[in-house]
Amino acid sequence: MPSHSFVVIDHLNFAWPDGTPAITDLSCTFPPGLTGLIGDNGAGKTTLLRLIAGELQPASGSVVVSGSLAVLRQDVATRPGSTVADLLGITPIRRALRAVEAGSVDPDDYDLIGDRWDVESRALALLDASGLGGDESLLDRPAVSLSGGEATAVGLAGAELADADVTLLDEPTNNLDAASRSRLYDSLDRWTGSLIVVSHDRELLEHVDAIVDLDPRGTRVFTGPFSEYEQVRGAEQAAAERSLAQAEADVRRIRRAAAADQQHKAQRDRAGRRDAARSGMGKGAQHYYQNRSEKDGASKARARAAQAEQAGAARAAADAAARLPDQIRVDLPDTEVAPGKQILALSMGERPLRIDGPERIRITGANGVGKTSLLRIALGDDDADLSARAVALFAEPPVSLVAPKVPVGLLGQRDDLGAFGTPLEAVRSAAPDRPAQAARNLLARVLVTGEMVSRPIGELSGGERFRVALARMLFADPAPRLLVLDEPTNNLDMASVDHMIEALEDYRGALILITHDGWLADRLKVDRQWELDAGGDGTRITDRDVR
Structure with a gap:
């Protein structure tokens, strides 16, 4: 594998057909080695993987991938009639091997095989290491007979078998048991080439070389595992909160000073009018001193306004830095x-x-x-x-x-939201006699707000669907x-x-x-x-x- 393999994102923009922006002006570089891609639900992690894979086309900007690419999607395909060999991606090569064994001299068969004459034995070795066994009949086993964890393990074996320069994994540990997760971590430790993995699995993220965080405040690239990044981010968050407290104190101080200036000016003006009246000062002299006082006051007011503007800007910047998603x-x-x-x-x-x-x-x-x-x-x-x-x-x-x-409230691996048109309908179905506004309030608490409550269920991300399912469970009466x-x-x-x-x-x-x-x-x-x-x-x- 070439050590220079990587992915470069430059001013990338992508929106869904209805105009909803998914990724806005994203620029970052995925370094060689293993990179964990993290971020909140809806930040665009899976969308970015699809853009890198070429499944989606950006509205503007560019994605440059060095070398060949392999993809393991979040839901490994198990189409009716497909086999384990199909999930591994080796069915065409197996057909070519069978043809050559039968006497074929077709150059296309030899081109398809290339130097992968041992692909079946390698595949069986990887499947055996994944805990699925190494019997040759396994390659022809129907994919629909696999459990979710077994299908994921086969997909991972296929990604490793592909020997790609860049490999994309989307939540690979979702359906894996403890033993399978351990085998995956071992695979990552010996992985060659570049790998980008979307995951919230903290243990997996301890095996990566770098973290890319799709943060709405600005995407960040950090060299090191997640625990180190979390420490740095925590220290920065604490510093940002201290800066915000100081900025708010500065705003309050300048406002108090401006109010004190106004009070002092009013007192001086009243005292000046009394002194002028007692001394018999002429109107010309009174106008002179009054104008000078007003100019001095206006000058101070402008200075205070400039200070207030600067303090307000500093406070806004500190607030943006300290604000959590x-x-x-x-x-x-x-x-x-x-x-x-x-x-x-x-x-x-x-x-x-x-x-x-x-x-x-x-x-x-x-x-x-x-x-x-x-x-x-x-x-x-x-x-x-x-x-x-x-x-x-x-x-x-x-x-x-x-x-x-x-x-009983049940949240399973698969939700039952497909029977409903929108999140609001799904939640209200749990307690039809309760008011719609109560359902909207609960959806808002799980971050399903505004137009999203009426968005088609089929357009929701996995995380959004979970939040709707959670709200539906809690809405029951x-x-x-x-x-x-x-x-x-x-x-x-x-x-x-x-x-x-x-x-x-x-x-x-x-x-x-x-x-x-x-x-x-x-x-x-x-x-x-x-x-x-x-x-x-x-x-x-x-x-x-x-x-």
Whole structure:
């Protein structure tokens, strides 16, 4: 791989067909090595990747990519009829190899193969290293049979197999279990060429060489991992806030001084008129002193005005530097659950699984081990297909003894917003009798404001859809006393994750969390873990106290 491979963005502008600007006058350089691309939801990270990939054309400005390019999109394609080989991008080469083996001398076949005669063995080795096995039949496995995490792992193997000079990854850890994430981090550490990865995964961002932050106050490029950038940014934020406090103090001081000048002038004018009247000073002399006083006063006023203007400008600049981007701010309704109140109970072997009171449970395990199935059973779902899957997964299929007797709020990996036309319709559907303005107010608190409340659901980004789904859950009447979160942070920026955590820290109900993100579980202070482990006789479940 050439060590000079990089991407240069120069005065880039892009807007959607309705005129909504997505990227405005962006200029930055992605250096060689691994670069983490971060920014708030809606900052344009995925749009920028699509512009770099050539899928979108800028309105003006330029994107220059040095060398070949490979892309792993946020949702790995699993079209009906496609195979693992299709996801790896090696199907045309495999066809050419089969043709040559059958005796083809077509130059096109040889050109297509190039020097990649071992592409199948390399692909199987990468798949094996990804935890998917190395059997040759895997290449012909239908893509639709893969779990989300397995599809992502195949896509990552394909990106590595492409040997591109520049590789683009969009949220690659969203559906990966802990073991798969660890393998991905190892892959990044040995990656050659340039790689740009959009991610909010803090652990992944510790493996990059540089950070590019699409900040509305100005895009920044920082050399080093995210933790170092966060420290620098925190120090700068504190300094900016101190500068803002000083600038505001200067504005107040100058305003007080201007008011004092006016008061002193009025006092001097009154005293001057009294003295003139007592001394019998003529009108000419009075006009002279009055004009001189007014000129002196006007000169002081102009000086004060100039000082006020400068202080105001300094205050505006300090305010712009200190201002944080908008973030999710949600006040959860009263959701208290009494300690010891039985929320649910499952029969699972000799030891039942249960939640009592406002406990916080994390469900962990590898992709495909049955976490979501266990969750559905716990919530009392008696679907026949689910029962059959439970029999296949668990040696002793769990049975819901006590389904939740409290209102449940569910945020899954896939939302159900497709049934609604707009965010406002989606939220109001949760409680049709509540006023529309209450729905608008809640949407505003999750940063869905103005015309966005009437925007088609299909035009929303992943993060925007999550915020609408969150608002819809919280709008329900009665409010949920049991929150069920299935990988809730997959499409959220870091600021939104922080504020979601702050909101949930004040939540007084029970909580079930499925996540591969240990950092998130630590921040949410879970009490226990239901650990699922696939064995030869079925998935085993361990209930472990982690307080």
